[in-house]
Amino acid sequence: MLRLPVSRISSCKVTKIVSVTFARGVQTTSGDTLGEKPKSRHYDIIIAGGGLVGTTLACSLGKNKILGEKNILLLEGGPKFKGFSGGEYANRVSALNNGTINLFKSIGAWDTIASARYKPVKQMHVWDASSHASITFNHDNFSADIATIIENDLVLHAVYEQLQKTPNVEVKYEARIEDVKLPGSGANKSEIAMKGGDKLTCDLLVGADGINSLVRKRMNIEPFTINYNQMGLVATVELSDSGDNSVAWQRFLPTGPVALLPLNDTTSSLVWTHTPAQAKELQSMPPQEFVDALNDAFYKDYPKDTMTTNLMDTLSTFCSAKTIRQYPPAIVAVKDKSRACFPLGFGHAPSYVAQGAALVGDAAHRVHPLAGQGVNLGFGDVKCLTQVLADAVYSGYPIGDKNALLKYERERLMKNVPIMFGIHGLQQLYSTTFSPVVMLRSLGLQITQNLPPLKKIFMQQAMG
Ligand SMILES: Cc1cc2nc3c(=O)[nH]c(=O)nc-3n(C[C@H](O)[C@H](O)[C@H](O)COP(=O)(O)OP(=O)(O)OC[C@H]3O[C@@H](n4cnc5c(N)ncnc54)[C@H](O)[C@@H]3O)c2cc1C
Structure with missing residues (x-):
């Protein structure tokens, strides 16, 4: 009709x-x-x-x-x-995909954001603390952004x-x-x-x-x-390097993921997953102790799963594309009063x-x-x-x-x-150090890293 x-x-x-x-x-x-x-x-x-x-x-x-x-x-x-206000960076920021940016453009909100501040992410680097597996996401020759970091209040x-x-x-x-x-x-x-x-x-x-x-x-x-019994600790941190800081970093630790999202050349936003008790302890820690704990989270060498290490060493002999391990710049300070915790589920x-x-x-x-x-x-x-x-x-x-x-x-x-x-599956997969699971996830990560078409599919999904 x-x-x-x-x-x-x-x-x-x-x-x-x-x-x-x-x-x-x-x-x-x-x-x-x-x-x-x-x-x-x-x-x-x-x-x-x-x-x-x-x-x-x-x-x-x-x-x-x-x-x-x-x-x-x-x-x-x-x-x-x-x-x-445009002063200090707020501690609540979001990594927004291209679909979202297009929505802001369609309702006329993008020009205000663009004339204030935002940070395009050119590459994302993800790695596992329990194995040598890692993956990087970027467009060929960094020709396009993979996400844009914007403060929630600015949106x-x-x-x-x-x-x-x-x-x-x-x-x-x-x-x-x-x-x-x-x-x-x-x-x-x-x-x-x-x-x-x-x-x-x-x-x-x-x-x-x-x-x-x-x-x-x-x-x-x-x-x-599902209650993950986890909290996301957020904070604004200062970095040692003043490069162009356009990489988003995420390391999967046995306690949960820790991520740095770039805000400007020397400032990044932190999202650090922990149990509620650990998150609260980190939130109230003296600033320098907190910075040391955070640097440990990104740099400390965790015990590697032996079975996975052996398997990946064998596989790497057949693989032409070698992954270069990258690390984020060291964190030198945490902004006063920027630490806050949010329940995750x-x-x-x-x-x-x-x-x-x-x-x-x-x-x-x-x-x-x-x-x-x-x-x-x-x-x-x-x-x-x-x-x-x-x-x-x-x-x-x-x-x-x-x-x-x-x-x-x-x-x-x-x-x-x-x-x-998919996100829940990742959360579960990285919540354990059980050897077969570490091997499975490391294998999956490394296969995706070495198969550009598969990597592109994941990127397209995430980019909206
Ligand atoms: C640590 C952390 C980091 C995150 N990072 C990202 C990221 O990088 N990218 C991303 O895409 N997402 C991210 N998210 C998720 C994102 O923050 C949420 O999905 C988003 O804020 C949800 O927005 P919303 O408007 O749906 O709900 P809310 O923000 O919860 O808004 C709901 C509103 O409804 C109002 N309300 C509730 N009840 C009533 C009532 N009875 N009467 C009137 N008003 C009412 C509340 O006051 C509130 O303002 C993150 C989340 C967390 C916790």
Whole structure:
């Protein structure tokens, strides 16, 4: 059946309660309703959660030509975003792939990032502390970047700047969603109860509310989760060399991976996986002791698995392409107050949609940061959901129609699941010093290193 485009479903006009301009000028409304009568309003789309993914989704939907007439509300439970200052490097950074950079370009946010600061990664070097296996990823003659390192706050800042130019999107801070009732559970529209008493309704509620998503719970979706009992210790560190620092380094230690992501010629960002107790101990260690422990993590000679060493020595006699072992520059200092710890885990919602609701980002899927893919998958959701909703509206479907949303679910499950289980597999493979496993993973790494077409496939997957 041919469906004709329909005009907006909602007839409600958005009227802002309190308009304030923050840091670099994004129009927001306060979620604080103290002393005001609770209000009730309707939106076409409400996005729960203004993290990296929810904020970018609001911008991507708001700027889409077909969805441009929809009124959209972004609700963030946390305080107003302070903006990006550009001083000291922040300790939360992300390795972003080309697919994500293209998304930023398409919503107009890239120019702001590019004129502030970002660091292209030309090569990634990964090696195993329990064997001599190692791998390097780069394009021929370093002709293209394999990732781009950007501070999370700068991404948010650049996207908010674009939201300011997107009149059909309203942003509310300190706007905590207390409960949600989805269509099918006694309501026609999704109903949202806010802290403070306001009631909101919408045709489509998008859960971008992170790993403990309330929207996901109300969709009755039980995620598959694994607690790694690990923490990611992040910090900003100073390097001894002032080369061009365009290599990302990762060493798999028996305790978990340690990675350095370049920020500028002499500064890198650290992500170091440990048990919660070890991570906390490292976080509170005196700075020089911490720097020594970190240099050990990259340079110390760990006992090598004998079976694997013998096998790899034999194989290397047949192999023409020899791997040159490289090491990162020594770390000389850790930036004051830059150390922080984050729990790590795996989580996947078996379904991403319901009538009137959809999930994006960590609310739908959570991975270990060892491959730098978590938020890239979330940005992939943003691109896909924007396209699916635009197609649905163009074809005359109501915006929260589950049949239309199922296309989003199918496409993202196909993309996310193999990457997620690949990352989980790597996490498991490198969590042991059991000899046969060390041999298997070292063999796999070395075969991939020596088979450029196979290496290219892995790179293409990671680069989005
Ligand atoms: C140490 C570390 C390093 C990482 N490095 C990388 C990397 O290099 N590359 C990469 O791709 N990924 C990386 N990731 C993963 C990435 O950080 C996450 O995937 C990403 O931050 C998830 O963003 P999100 O917007 O989906 O969720 P979140 O950032 O969790 O945002 C959810 C938002 O929802 C709000 N919220 C929650 N509940 C409510 C409610 N009831 N009402 C209103 N608001 C609510 C919260 O306040 C929050 O702002 C890393 C993760 C860690 C821990």
